[in-house]
Amino acid sequence: MTARIELNGRWVDATEGRDLLSTCLENGVDVPHFCWHGALGSVGACRLCAVRVYSGPDDTMGRIEMSCMTPVRDGMRVEVEDAEAGRFRAHVIEWLMLNHPHDCAVCEEGGACHLQDMTVATGHRNRRSDAPKRTHARQDLGPFLTHEMNRCIACYRCVRFYRDYAGGHDFNVFGAHDRVWFGRAEAGALDSPFAGNLAEICPTGVFDDKPWSQHYARPWDMTETPAICTHCSVGCNITLHERAGTLRKVQNRYHGAINRFFLCDRGRFGPWFVDAPGRITAPRHNGADVTPDGALAIARQAVANGAIGIGSPRASLEANFALREMVGPDRFFAGISDAEVAQVARMLAILQSTPASIATIKDFESADAALVLGEDLTATAPRAALALRQAARGAEKALAGEKGVPDWLDQAVRVAGEGRRSPIALVTPLPDALDDAASHPLRRAPDQVAAFGFAVAAALRGEAAEPEAMAVAAALAQASAPLLVAGLGLSRAEPAEALAAIAAALGAKARIALFPPEANSFGLALLSPKGGLESALAANPAPLIVLENDLFQRADPAAVNALLSRAPLTIALDCLDTATTARAGLVLPVASMAEATGTYVNHEGRAQRSLAARRPTDSAPAAWRVLSQIGGLFANNARLDDVLARLATKIATLAGAATAAPLADAMPPVARAPESYSGRTAHDLAGRVAAGTLPQTDPDSGMGWSMEGRRGADVPPALSTGPHRPGMHSVSAAYAAQTTIGGPLKGGDPGALLLVKTETPGQALTDPSPKGDGLRWLPLHTPFSASETDHASPPLAARAPATQLLLHPDDAARLGLMAGAQALVDGQPCAARVTLDACMPRGWVGLTAPRGRSHLVTLGAAP
Amino acid sequence: MSDTLPLTGHARADRTPHSLAEWRAIGGYRAVERALQMTPLELVNLVDAANLNGRGGAGFQAAKKWRFMPPVGTSPGIGSNYLIVNGDEMEPGAFKDRFLLEAMPHQVVEGAIIAAFATHSAQAIILIRDDYRAGITAIRRAIAEAEAANLLGTNILGSGFNLHMRVHPSAGRYIVGEETALISALEGGRAIPRKRPPFPAQSGLWGRPTTVNNVETISLVPHIVANGAQWFRALSRTEEGGTKLYGVSGMVKTPQLIEAPMGSTARELIDRCGGVSGTGVLRCFQPGGGATPFLEPADLDTPMDFGHMAKAHSMLGTGALIVLDTGTCPVAVTARHIAFYARESCGWCTPCREGLPWAARILTALEDGTAKPRDIEILRMTAAEAGPRGRTFCDLMGGAMGPLASLLARFGDLVEAHLDGGCPIRRGQL
Numbered sequence A: 001m002t003a004r005i006e007l008n009g010r011w012v013d014a015t016e017g018r019d020l021l022s023t024c025l026e027n028g029v030d031v032p033h034f035c036w037h038g039a040l041g042s043v044g045a046c047r048l049c050a051v052r053v054y055s056g057p058d059d060t061m062g063r064i065e066m067s068c069m070t071p072v073r074d075g076m077r078v079e080v081e082d083a084e085a086g087r088f089r090a091h092v093i094e095w096l097m098l099n100h101p102h103d104c105a106v107c108e109e110g111g112a113c114h115l116q117d118m119t120v121a122t123g124h125r126n127r128r129s130d131a132p133k134r135t136h137a138r139q140d141l142g143p144f145l146t147h148e149m150n151r152c153i154a155c156y157r158c159v160r161f162y163r164d165y166a167g168g169h170d171f172n173v174f175g176a177h178d179r180v181w182f183g184r185a186e187a188g189a190l191d192s193p194f195a196g197n198l199a200e201i202c203p204t205g206v207f208d209d210k211p212w213s214q215h216y217a218r219p220w221d222m223t224e225t226p227a228i229c230t231h232c233s234v235g236c237n238i239t240l241h242e243r244a245g246t247l248r249k250v251q252n253r254y255h256g257a258i259n260r261f262f263l264c265d266r267g268r269f270g271p272w273f274v275d276a277p278g279r280i281t282a283p284r285h286n287g288a289d290v291t292p293d294g295a296l297a298i299a300r301q302a303v304a305n306g307a308i309g310i311g312s313p314r315a316s317l318e319a320n321f322a323l324r325e326m327v328g329p330d331r332f333f334a335g336i337s338d339a340e341v342a343q344v345a346r347m348l349a350i351l352q353s354t355p356a357s358i359a360t361i362k363d364f365e366s367a368d369a370a371l372v373l374g375e376d377l378t379a380t381a382p383r384a385a386l387a388l389r390q391a392a393r394g395a396e397k398a399l400a401g402e403k404g405v406p407d408w409l410d411q412a413v414r415v416a417g418e419g420r421r422s423p424i425a426l427v428t429p430l431p432d433a434l435d436d437a438a439s440h441p442l443r444r445a446p447d448q449v450a451a452f453g454f455a456v457a458a459a460l461r462g463e464a465a466e467p468e469a470m471a472v473a474a475a476l477a478q479a480s481a482p483l484l485v486a487g488l489g490l491s492r493a494e495p496a497e498a499l500a501a502i503a504a505a506l507g508a509k510a511r512i513a514l515f516p517p518e519a520n521s522f523g524l525a526l527l528s529p530k531g532g533l534e535s536a537l538a539a540n541p542a543p544l545i546v547l548e549n550d551l552f553q554r555a556d557p558a559a560v561n562a563l564l565s566r567a568p569l570t571i572a573l574d575c576l577d578t579a580t581t582a583r584a585g586l587v588l589p590v591a592s593m594a595e596a597t598g599t600y601v602n603h604e605g606r607a608q609r610s611l612a613a614r615r616p617t618d619s620a621p622a623a624w625r626v627l628s629q630i631g632g633l634f635a636n637n638a639r640l641d642d643v644l645a646r647l648a649t650k651i652a653t654l655a656g657a658a659t660a661a662p663l664a665d666a667m668p669p670v671a672r673a674p675e676s677y678s679g680r681t682a683h684d685l686a687g688r689v690a691a692g693t694l695p696q697t698d699p700d701s702g703m704g705w706s707m708e709g710r711r712g713a714d715v716p717p718a719l720s721t722g723p724h725r726p727g728m729h730s731v732s733a734a735y736a737a738q739t740t741i742g743g744p745l746k747g748g749d750p751g752a753l754l755l756v757k758t759e760t761p762g763q764a765l766t767d768p769s770p771k772g773d774g775l776r777w778l779p780l781h782t783p784f785s786a787s788e789t790d791h792a793s794p795p796l797a798a799r800a801p802a803t804q805l806l807l808h809p810d811d812a813a814r815l816g817l818m819a820g821a822q823a824l825v826d827g828q829p830c831a832a833r834v835t836l837d838a839c840m841p842r843g844w845v846g847l848t849a850p851r852g853r854s855h856l857v858t859l860g861a862a863p
Numbered sequence B: 001m002s003d004t005l006p007l008t009g010h011a012r013a014d015r016t017p018h019s020l021a022e023w024r025a026i027g028g029y030r031a032v033e034r035a036l037q038m039t040p041l042e043l044v045n046l047v048d049a050a051n052l053n054g055r056g057g058a059g060f061q062a063a064k065k066w067r068f069m070p071p072v073g074t075s076p077g078i079g080s081n082y083l084i085v086n087g088d089e090m091e092p093g094a095f096k097d098r099f100l101l102e103a104m105p106h107q108v109v110e111g112a113i114i115a116a117f118a119t120h121s122a123q124a125i126i127l128i129r130d131d132y133r134a135g136i137t138a139i140r141r142a143i144a145e146a147e148a149a150n151l152l153g154t155n156i157l158g159s160g161f162n163l164h165m166r167v168h169p170s171a172g173r174y175i176v177g178e179e180t181a182l183i184s185a186l187e188g189g190r191a192i193p194r195k196r197p198p199f200p201a202q203s204g205l206w207g208r209p210t211t212v213n214n215v216e217t218i219s220l221v222p223h224i225v226a227n228g229a230q231w232f233r234a235l236s237r238t239e240e241g242g243t244k245l246y247g248v249s250g251m252v253k254t255p256q257l258i259e260a261p262m263g264s265t266a267r268e269l270i271d272r273c274g275g276v277s278g279t280g281v282l283r284c285f286q287p288g289g290g291a292t293p294f295l296e297p298a299d300l301d302t303p304m305d306f307g308h309m310a311k312a313h314s315m316l317g318t319g320a321l322i323v324l325d326t327g328t329c330p331v332a333v334t335a336r337h338i339a340f341y342a343r344e345s346c347g348w349c350t351p352c353r354e355g356l357p358w359a360a361r362i363l364t365a366l367e368d369g370t371a372k373p374r375d376i377e378i379l380r381m382t383a384a385e386a387g388p389r390g391r392t393f394c395d396l397m398g399g400a401m402g403p404l405a406s407l408l409a410r411f412g413d414l415v416e417a418h419l420d421g422g423c424p425i426r427r428g429q430l
């Protein structure tokens, strides 16, 4: 219901019953606050958001109230600048600063600190206490986060995020009164794969990004570039912070339909691979250095000899397209298994033909029932898992609403909701990280997961089914926005088929999300490769051009070995040394995502532009440029927009990719460095480049490389890293760029949705059941490591668990394997020791291994 | 059990609890029998007519609170209503509930049964301060006896009413006495208050409708049912019904617990304690415990009920009368109080968590003679900025600011005098 309120003398429309703080912020009135957060709601702890509220025209006195705890009432008058309210806010800061160490000079947060901003905003200046300050112990929290508890202002945001929002257990608030302390019971890496968000949720410098701290630059001394996370198919939006040519920090970049306020740790710490020791800096031929021209000549010869191209779900759309252009559509293959090519293509077909709508991550949160079929979502699409946790709270919010408790009153909702949970069914082979949020945590062997889904579909059609499937079907049928989720985590096609059947039964109210394995799996599929590695093998022998792809990560090593052995020459383009580049005759360095602007198509079919955060080196340009040089595909001065324009003419379904961001020359350049950036003309180029020889604008994105250019509200969302309002320097101010708190960005959420609905349902896939001796493979996943770029990131590598080999005790006994035994997998010693796990289905072996395996696993004891 | 001292009149001289048989022999549990023949609404109306104000500190009308409790099946959600009896009693100066729990356990259980019936509660929890071991033992035994006699359990006395009652020893924090923090602690969470609204009657323990009443409030209920509203009101000297348990401590000759008509005066109570001790001359008193503002001799004859104390700019609070003679420095007393509240702050909201330790430090510095003039300004600022209702998340801070604000208002000169080398009383200069 709309209400009219008078806000600082101006009448504005508001929503009756909504919290006053959000209402003020949305109307451009920056009421100071700490404990409130757009994703966490109101709890009234910090008392900073005090304003004077008059109940109506007859109220001449008014009251000082905490705006975050006050519901909007029609006719209300609000004075934020009221003297008494302002004085109180300044005193709140004075109290908070009593024990704060005032160590801004050495604090990572300094310069982008919400506490600094609020201190200045309230006007508190002079310290009136000369008492000694309280001190706290700090902890080593692992490779991701620093911990300096003396900076804590006890806003409780961290514990609310970690426990209440993200479902973590190993972090809490301890102690009482002025000794409350936030951390773990004992030092150690935080368990949650979302722990990195603490660096942003904390309004001070208690938690900060540890890799940043170790490669520190002041916040205003780093350039900021909008990029896309390339570590899974969710496609979260990130900001890359750079100085002097090196990455310094990765930060969440708000996207209203996807990540909104939070990233997963894989996304936050994964991009550190771009500065990893394994970067390839110069071309190599048969292990020796080769001149760039020499390398190009070899590559051209290979193309002339009828090379085939192996594309990559890790590489950008433009790079894959350039490869396809060079070798021709008939010689363009995907660097994944044939099975995965078919599965991903089928996922796209299902998304396009299903009556269900394609779920954004934000849609996850508003689902009132959900079914996850087979996917270890926390590991394969982590941000989606975090969103699903919020969906679980829907029923609680509904019951609280019946009791008159508004949904923003966070703690009251948690109580009034009586612990109700929306129905969420998780059908997985092993206990799942989301089990605690699920109403139906169900276990099925990998080959039975889809059967369960088909039973749900049958039940929805009114046919008989097993009781658990009936229960899940009933929950989905009753829901107004049921959510269906599957992926390729089990390397199986049938879960998605089952979802398609369920979606067909539920109709248009359903929302569906299918997560392919990688950031650009869908982009690669939309380029219609001729097949996967097995097909490429059949097309051999021919020289191979492998694009940004460690094939050993994505396909059965035997198939990869066969392919590489048969090829007369393998040319690998990559930024990182991998097992594949080690096997390649010619290795050509290319830019990483930090130096190459490119487009990635996420699980929704949303094309998103990730921008280069620094200039590529001369020896490692963007992969599409290297390919263009080899194949003479584009003019020498071609820009990314030219590639996309050609793509649009060649493949109509991908035409939208060009609109994922504005054309580079559509407007004057956008500034990349803050206005107060130091050493603007000198620091990274001094002595290396003659003045005026480098373009000041990235030709591929239209972003300037410097502090010159457009900034602020002038910048379209695809090129913007945040609101950047004077006086608000921290991520806590992200709300200022949102149309409504937690809603779409002003100017629209960036990206271009590529998928269009078709009527043709397409051909369903079935999964083969491998015959013979041996165990069937159950792929194990971890949130901290999924691909070669993850392995190469030092912080992620430090956090990733050891590889695992899980066996049911009965199978182990049968094979004569004991817990802790060294096993042979397919005759090769396995890095992981045997772990016995009664949750494992019998006849299966849980193994952290590259995907794409199709044959049975033979296990034996190591001699 | 009609008498003028309903709460204490039947206590045994040695203050040991009654057995169920003994309690019944003096008329115990007849009120339960009578109440179970009434409807919950009739009970609420009866308590309303008696004008029973809650004895936990705020003086909120018990009947008004009970009326908010929805009958079973009429509120959203699933599960029982809850009655919680608040025996956390950690207010400095208060020791009244201790007596009721230790010496009169069946009175508490009886009152809780009736209150539970009136509030449609099938679950009752008596939360008791952990240090009150004797009280915990006594109430547990009384509950066991009542269960054995079908005064608790299912179909109580054939009425169809079911009630399960249990004791929960508190973990020993002052804030657990605050009703919403109490509920949070009962759920296994940190003892941190919760926002009201939603009030406990809307969303209390486990989100269910909940009534929290003080031990003394509950103990009065059986007597109202047994003797009627008129009788109850007649016990009082003022509009507010009943007798009151006043606990007198500090500089009096014989500190003690006194049941007296509601609205008795401080002068009477001090006289019954043998008068002021120490110098024998009264400087000031706190009428209702550590968190109530100081009053001076001019208010010795003001009736001590909720209304009159509020009008006198103090509070009846728990009725724990703390007496200061002229040899006792109110700055020192306030310093001790504030240090206690600083320690007991739950740590949730800024003004209390950070403001109280600062104030406590300054008060100690005043006593020690190390304070500076600016410090007194800070005390005034703290009281003015953090004292008003709504500035902090709960009323702990507002309560703590009561004595501080009144100290500054009434004894400003004395406070200033502390700037010259510490407490002038201790230095023999006053």
Ligand SMILES: Cc1cc2nc3c(=O)[nH]c(=O)nc-3n(C[C@H](O)[C@H](O)[C@H](O)COP(=O)(O)O)c2cc1C
Binding pocket: B053, B054, B055, B056, B057, B058, B059, B060, B062, B086, B087, B088, B089, B090, B091, B174, B175, B176, B177, B178, B179, B180, B212, B213, B214, B215, B217, B218, B394, B395, B396
């Ligand atoms: C800081 C604080 C401590 C309190 N401690 C107690 C207590 O120990 N016992 C109690 O009965 N009420 C205490 N109260 C009051 C309770 O919140 C609540 O109002 C009371 O238990 C209601 O009972 P009544 O209506 O019978 O008075 C406290 C309140 C505050 C703000």
Ligand code: SF4
Binding pocket: A151, A152, A153, A154, A155, A156, A157, A158, A159, A182, A201, A202, A203, A204, A206, A207
């Ligand atoms: S550590 Fe940071 S987020 Fe947590 S309570 Fe302290 S200031 Fe708030």
Ligand code: SF4
Binding pocket: A229, A230, A231, A232, A233, A234, A235, A236, A259, A263, A264, A265, A266, A267, A268, A381, A382, A383, A384
């Ligand atoms: S969920 Fe996926 S896209 Fe998002 S931050 Fe994590 S790895 Fe990156």
Ligand code: SF4
Binding pocket: B175, B193, B344, B345, B346, B347, B348, B349, B350, B352, B353, B392, B393, B394, B395, B396, B397, B398
């Ligand atoms: S005033 Fe605030 S910090 Fe103090 S006890 Fe209440 S909620 Fe806790």
Ligand code: FES
Binding pocket: A021, A032, A033, A034, A035, A036, A043, A044, A045, A046, A047, A048, A049, A050, A066, A067, A068, A069
């Ligand atoms: S933001 Fe309102 S009290 Fe913290």
